[in-house]
Amino acid sequence: NAGVTQTPKFQVLKTGQSMTLQCAQDMNHEYMSWYRQDPGMGLRLIHYSVGAGITDQGEVPNGYNVSRSTTEDFPLRLLSAAPSQTSVYFCASSYSGGANVLTFGAGSRLTVL
């Protein structure tokens, strides 16, 4: 099993550019989420989804869009990148939220110049 797969692992953008971070899971998990990790800030929830067609905002949603057209995929879109979005991004999934343990991807390191 591949688990949670994130692409790309590294990306450098210029301010104002757009890009999509991809996340795919092969465990038939209903719950998927995106976090950003910054030094001293821990992991902050950006957006999450409890099933195909359903998404909701987390703690820091501004500047990011998501969609969930299939159970397997949960892409994160940056429409106009800003230096403040320089971070490590983690996708995580579980059978449902709540009591279920999250399975994390390996992370995507994004630098915005």
Added chain:
Amino acid sequence: AQSVTQLDSQVPVFEEAPVELRCNYSSSVSVYLFWYVQYPNQGLQLLLKYLSGSTLVKGINGFEAEFNKSQTSFHLRKPSVHISDTAEYFCAVSVRSSASKIIFGSGTRLSIRP
């Protein structure tokens, strides 16, 4: 909305010494609580979780945590640490719902001195 506070950003300890990493949560409803660990240059993995029942929870690698509802705390402990425990530790909380989001704390970096 739920939130979690990790009171120490860094904890240095000597090898074979005991350690406690502190976590407090805030929620108006009952919660599930978790500790995750991130080893250097790796993703996060579960250390232990509290769902219900006994308030003392045992996890992997000799770690344990105690749920204290009156203190709204879920502190992580290990009686004797090893160099390999060097990592960042994250406390996380979700409310008792089948589809609740999971919120993480700011993390505690545990550094072990030989």
